[in-house]
């Protein structure tokens with residue numbers, strides 16, 4: 240008999256996704272996860288086999304599951320760095336508009352890539368960009384900067400609306 244996800248303690252565990260990822264990356268064993276959650280090893284095994292968060296499964300469907308997960312991590316850290324550059328370019332006394340625009344270009348590419356990855360995830364699960372805080376943060380920063388470049392802002396919003404429409 241297979242436990243349904245409603246009865247599964249792991250499914251209802253607050254740190255669920257984080258633990259799932261750490262198990263997949265072999266940072267912790269299923270036995271260790273079982274201890275953390277306070278369930279049997281069998282329960283963790285059952286959860287990982289039957290209830291794993293849909294997006295996590297689909298992210299790894301390419302070749303290697305760890306690789307798939309790392310792509311997202313990688314992307315997140317790249318956009319974090321780009322955002323830092325952007326803020327620096329904007330925040331300094333002598334505003335460096337060329338640098339800011341270059342950073343925006345990169346962020347656009349990153350959003351596109353992120354969208355492509357999320358698009359793969361979406362096939363089996365709904366991930367709404369509107370709820371992706373990283374994405375919303377980047378978008379807010381870009382829009383803020385583009386206040387100075389009305390034409391670029393218009394084009395950015397146009398392209399963005401296509402991306403966002405896809406993510407519904």
Ligand SMILES: [Zn+2]
Pocket residue numbers: 243244247248249250251285286287290
């Ligand atoms: Zn479960």
